[in-house]
Amino acid sequence: xxxxxxxxxxxxxxxxxxxxxxxxxxxxxxxxxxxxxxxxxxxxxxxxxxxxxxxxxxxxxxxxxxxxxxxxxxxxxxxxxxxxxxxxxxxxxxxxxxxxxxxxxxxxxxxxxxxxxxxxxxxxxxxxxxxxxxxxxxxxxxxxxxxxxxxxxxxxxxxxxxxxxxxxxxxxxxxxxxxxxxxxxxxxxxxxxxxxxxxxxxxxxxxxxxxxxxxxxxxxxxxxxxxxxxxxxxxxxxxxxxxxxxxxxxxxxxxxxxxxxxxxxxxxxxxxxxxxxxxxxxxxxxxxxxxxxxxxxxxxxxxxxxxxxxxxxxxxxxxxxxxxxx
Amino acid sequence: xxxxxxxxxxxxxxxxxxxxxxxxxxxxxxxxxxxxxxxxxxxxxxxxxxxxxxxxxxxxxxxxxxxxxxxxxxxxxxxxxxxxxxxxxxxxxxxxxxxxxxxxxxxxxxxxxxxxxxxxxxxxxxxxxxxxxxxxxxxxxxxxxxxxxxxxxxxxxxxxxxxxxxxxxxxxxxxxxxxxxxxxxxxxxxxxxxxxxxxxxxxxxxxxxxxxxxxxxxxxxxxxxxxxxxxxxxxxxxxxxxxxxxxxxxxxxxxxxxxxxxxxxxxxxxxxxxxxxxxxxxxxxxxxxxxxxxxxxxxxxxxxxxxxxxxxxxxxxxxxxxxxxxxxxxxxxxxxxxxxxxxxxxxxxxxxxxxxxxxxx
Numbered sequence: 143x144x145x146x147x148x149x150x151x152x153x154x155x156x157x158x159x160x161x162x163x164x165x166x167x168x169x170x171x172x173x174x175x176x177x178x179x180x181x182x183x184x185x186x187x188x189x190x191x192x193x194x195x196x197x198x199x200x201x202x203x204x205x206x207x208x209x210x211x212x213x214x215x216x217x218x219x220x221x222x223x224x225x226x227x228x229x230x231x232x233x234x235x236x237x238x239x240x241x242x243x244x245x246x247x248x249x250x251x252x253x254x255x256x257x258x259x260x261x262x263x264x265x266x267x268x269x270x271x272x273x274x275x276x277x278x279x280x281x282x283x284x285x286x287x288x289x290x291x292x293x294x295x296x297x298x299x300x301x302x303x304x305x306x307x308x309x310x311x312x313x314x315x316x317x318x319x320x321x322x323x324x325x326x327x328x329x330x331x332x333x334x335x336x337x338x339x340x341x342x343x344x345x346x347x348x349x350x351x352x353x354x355x356x357x358x359x360x361x362x363x364x365x366x367x368x369x370x371x372x373x374x375x376x377x378x379x380x381x382x383x384x385x386x387x388x389x390x391x392x393x394x395x396x397x398x399x400x401x402x403x404x405x406x407x408x409x410x411x412x413x414x415x416x417x418x419x420x421x422x423x424x425x426x427x428x429x430x431x432x433x434x435x436x437x438x439x440x441x442x443x444x445x446x447x448x449x450x451x452x453x454x455x456x457x458x459x460x461x462x463x464x465x466x467x468x
Numbered sequence: 469x470x471x472x473x474x475x476x477x478x479x480x481x482x483x484x485x486x487x488x489x490x491x492x493x494x495x496x497x498x499x500x501x502x503x504x505x506x507x508x509x510x511x512x513x514x515x516x517x518x519x520x521x522x523x524x525x526x527x528x529x530x531x532x533x534x535x536x537x538x539x540x541x542x543x544x545x546x547x548x549x550x551x552x553x554x555x556x557x558x559x560x561x562x563x564x565x566x567x568x569x570x571x572x573x574x575x576x577x578x579x580x581x582x583x584x585x586x587x588x589x590x591x592x593x594x595x596x597x598x599x600x601x602x603x604x605x606x607x608x609x610x611x612x613x614x615x616x617x618x619x620x621x622x623x624x625x626x627x628x629x630x631x632x633x634x635x636x637x638x639x640x641x642x643x644x645x646x647x648x649x650x651x652x653x654x655x656x657x658x659x660x661x662x663x664x665x666x667x668x669x670x671x672x673x674x675x676x677x678x679x680x681x682x683x684x685x686x687x688x689x690x691x692x693x694x695x696x697x698x699x700x701x702x703x704x705x706x707x708x709x710x711x712x713x714x715x716x717x718x719x720x721x722x723x724x725x726x727x728x729x730x731x732x733x734x735x736x737x738x739x740x741x742x743x744x745x746x747x748x749x750x751x752x753x754x755x756x757x758x759x760x761x762x763x764x765x766x767x768x769x770x771x772x773x774x775x776x777x778x779x780x781x782x783x784x785x786x787x788x789x790x791x792x793x794x795x796x797x798x799x800x801x802x803x804x805x806x807x808x809x810x811x812x813x814x815x816x817x818x819x820x821x822x823x824x825x826x827x828x829x
Contacts, residue, residue, distance in 0.1 A: 167617075193617055199647060204606045204640035211556075211610020211624075214595070217617075219610075234637075238600045239607065245802045247596055248587035252805070284803050307805040336808050383808035 145323040151293035152182045152258070152314060154328050155300035156220065160190050162330065163218060166304060169196045169205050170222030179224050180260060180319060206232035206257065210239045213253040218304055226261035226313065227270035233278065240309040241284030253309045256300075261289075262354050262404055263451050264317035266444040273441045274353070274405035279311045280382040280414070286310040286335060287382040291356035293324040298333025299379060305332060315354035322357075336380050338388040344372035347461055348392040350415060351402040352378040355452060359402050362457035371465065381411050389415060390423050397428035398464045404451050407435040429467035432460045475681045477674075480701050481691035485749040487757025494700040500764035506547055506695045507759060508773060510539035510752050513563035515777040516572055517726070519785055520579065524730040528789060532579045535560045537693075537725030540751035541627075541657045543567070544698025544720075548706055549625055554615070556595040556608040556626045560657060564627070568594060572784030573791075580788060583798075601662075602632030605641035605654070612650035612715075623651040623709035625702075631662025633676045639683070642717065646684035649714035653705045654680070656717065657692065659724035664737035680717035692720030693751040725750065796822040 146154065160166045168183055168190075174197040177184030187195040198205045202223065209219040223229045240253045263272035279287045288303055288310055290296035296314065303310035341356070342363055351359040356377050363373040374392045378384070393399045399419060401412035412433040419431050434452045442450050482493050496502050517536055523529035535542060538560060546567025549555060555568055562575055569590020578585025578597060586596035595611075598604035608626035615622045632638050633656055645652045656676050660667050673679060680687030690701045698720055705716035723746040727734045734743075759765035800807055800815040807815065 199640070199643055201637075201640035201643065203637040204609065204644055207603065207606020207637060207641065208610040208613065208644070211607035211612075212614050213610075214607070215593070215611055215614030217614055231636075234600065234603060235606065238603060244805070245799075246583050246586050247802075248584055249802045250587050250592060251595070336810065383810040386810065 145325050146293055147320045147323055148290065148293045148296045148314065149180050149182050149319040151297040151326050152300055153184060153186070154326065155297045155304070156183065156186060157189065158328060158330055159218075159220070159301055159304040160186065160194060165216060166218045166220060167194050167196060167212065168220050168222065169198055169208065171198060171200055171224055173197060173222050178222055180316065182258070183222065202228055203231040203235060206235035207239070209255040209257070210235060210243065210253055213240075213255045214243065214251040218254050220256045220258060220304060223257060223259035225267075225271045226259045226275060227273055229257070229259050232257065236279070236285060236309065236311070237282050241282050244308065245284060252307055254307045256303045256310045256312050258312045258314060260316035260319070261313040262315045262317055263441060263447045264354060266447070269443060272447060274403065274436065276313055276381055277405055277410050280411050282382070284308065285382065286380060287313070288335065288380050289313045289315065289353045290379065291315065291318065291353055291377050292322065294326050295333055295339065295377070295379065297326050297328075298331060299335070301330065302332035302335045306335060313353070317354040318357070336383055336385055338385045339377040339379055340374065340388060340392070341377050342373070342375040344374035345395045346371045346398070347373040347465060348376065348389070348396045348399045349373050349402065349457070349461070350376045350378060350389055350399060352381065353404070355402045355404050358452060358454045359457055361454040362461060365454065365458055366461060373461065378411075384411075384414065384418070386415070386418050386422065390419070393419060393423050394426040397426055398467075399427070400432045400434060400457065400460050400464055402434045402452055402457055404436050406438050407433060408438045410435055429464045432464050434460045475678060477677045477687055477689055479689040479691070480697045481694050482696040482700065483694045483754055483758055485693070485754060487754045487761065489758065493696060494703075496699065496703070497696045500759065500762065503696070503755065503759060504764065506543050506699065507752075507755050507765070509543040509546060509563055509567055510695060510755070511773055512566065512777045512780065513539045513542060514752060515774070515781045516562060516566070516784075519781045520576065521730060523576070523785060528580075529576065530579050530581050531729050531731045533559045533729045534726040535562060537746065537750050538657055538659050538722045539563050540695035540698050541655065541692045541720045541722055544695050544702055545625060545627060545655055547699050548702035550622070550706075551591070552622050553706070554593050554595070554611050554622070554624045555591065556604045556611065556624060557597060558601070558604070558627050558629055558632070558657070559597045559599060560629070561627050565594070570594070572781060573787040576784060576788035577791060582791070582793065584794065602628050602635040602638040605632070605638045608652055608654075609641040609644050609650060612645065612652035613648060615651055616648065621710045623653060623706050625653045625655060625706075627655045627657060629662060630656060630658040630660070630667055630670055630676060631665065632656075633679055634670055639679070642680065642683040642715070645715040649712065651709035651712070652715040653702065653709055654715065654717040655702070656719045657722060658719050659722050661724050661728070661734075661738065663728045663732060675719060677717055677719035680715075685715045685717070687717040687719065689719045689721060692722030693749050693754060695751055695755055722751070723749065
């Protein structure tokens with residue numbers, strides 16, 4: 143056991159899944175000799191061969207559709223998109239086919255596929271490389287949208303996603319790729335899908351977040367603790383379907399909730415969580431649910447991205463307003 | 469300056485529009501029984517289409533896409549494919565689907581708005597009808613890749629229309645099929661019209677078959693109203709695919725004698741005189757003329773076949789009309805392998821509001 147980064151955890155999970163199941167294939171651009179632009183597939187070609195680690199032509203719609211065909215034939219394709227900004231041609235395949243093939247054939251044909259993509263800002267990347275558009279996918283029926291926030295959860299959730307019999311969009315916060323190290327046991331243990339992770343207990347306030355914003359949210363919770371306020375921190379992890387039970391249980395105790403995501407505010411997954419809290423948790427609420435999110439602007443280029451992305455200061459300000467609401 | 473690439477596109481026809489043999493027929497066509505089988509398949513498809521349109525016109529079926537005039541394409545595809553090949557159809561290949569074991573009742577259920585129509589009891593690996601044009605081409609590449617990776621001597625057949633050849637993901641699939649030499653046959657049912665847009669406005673390429681050239685594999689044209697030619701060209705392409713020699717694109721030149729679907733009115737954009745001229749080239753009469761001339765078919769055979777087809781189609785329609793809808797909560801049944809807990813409340817709410825107990829008996 144050693145301390146590894148999130149991108150190393152992704153690689154570890156891919157290798158584990160491929161060694162356990164011959165049907166697991168890795169496809170995408172530059173996943174072969176180059177090992178992927180973030181090196182998530184490094185070494186897989188040498189270990190598993192060119193029949194299972196397949197460099198595709200530069201055609202995003204194709205490899206999403208390839209995965210549908212491979213999945214229907216019983217393979218478990220794991221497709222890498224280089225950046226979430228290039229994933230949009232695949233929405234047609236995900237929405238029109240992957241998410242509905244099981245339903246429209248009454249279970250005869252299925253799509254046990256995973257689409258992996260690095261997402262989110264904070265690494266001073268070029269244009270189109272920094273967006274967080276997970277809400278686009280969270281709206282699609284029949285799929286799962288999973289976002290890990292730490293190396294250990296990346297390992298466990300990716301294993302779960304690959305073993306899952308239905309399509310999973312697996313979005314990797316690239317800002318976290320190499321930012322933290324954590325001890326991860328390569329024990330083949332999957333983490334639960336469709337379940338939030340309660341990272342920190344607390345009865346004064348519930349902070350709900352995912353992806354790279356977990357770090358900022360935990361920092362805000364630490365700062366609150368210094369002034370004697372105990373905030374629960376929930377890592378949603380699976381955004382679709384959404385485990386509202388865990389969130390509602392925490393808000394029942396705290397009565398106050400702040401949702402944090404780096405995606406744009408309007409129509410973000412935070413809006414769904416807030417609506418569900420209004421619907422099912424209203425009598426527990428002692429204050430309005432607040433959202434700290436990216437602005438409803440185009441994601442700015444690197445010079446301004448730090449102003450766009452929520453940080454612990456913005457989270458703290460929202461938390462204090464929520465706590466002070468009488 | 470020097471020439472670095474060149475290509476030619478060959479055209480295949482064995483029966484001319486008057487039903488006269490052009491040159492020697494392929495060996496399978498020496499056997500009248502094989503031709504009669506193809507003929508039956510086309511007549512049955514035409515009878516099914518007529519019934520389906522009638523059901524739609526009388527409010528008993530949803531929007532339906534007839535294959536009137538294009539029966540030879542589907543019959544040829546269906547006859548050439550082996551049972552363990554995989555068909556990825558568009559939405560006008562009912563003739564091929566029937567030959568592969570999809571039932572008429574299933575397709576009526578599909579067009580009648582019931583998902584169970586795509587749960588084929590026969591060809592379990594075949595893909596269902598694909599409505600978003602050409603989006604099944606990448607699936608076909610995926611299926612063919614699966615067959616290739618397993619080292620199986622099987623092939624995938626993807627049928628698309630002329631309009632689909634303008635789409636990016638069709639080219640993406642062709643390009644990949646070429647790179648990997650996939651066991652995949654693309655069949656373009658070029659019926660001249662993509663709803664209201666004629667072939668000339670779809671592409672400036674002289675043939676659609678030559679689009680394969682850019683993807684690095686052979687493209688061929690065939691008279692799509694000559695079922696013998698369609699079957700023969702498919703046979704060769706499938707043999708190539710199974711032998712590991714890679715994909716083929718077959719452009720079948722035919723004509724859509726019907727509206728695009730029952731929701732379309734082709735008189736808005738298409739001249740009737742064009743259509744009546746094309747009726748002289750249609751595939752069913754063409755093969756019948758030939759069969760009669762070689763003495764393999766007569767009036768009694770024709771009457772018997774029409775009665776058989778009518779009986780079969782009516783029985784399928786009756787079975788379709790007698791099929792009760794699924795209970796409303798069935799929309800949750802196959803959403804995921806296992807319904808996430810989060811969705812159980814929605815299913816429960818639907819069951820209660822729709823009084824499902826009464827419906828499901």
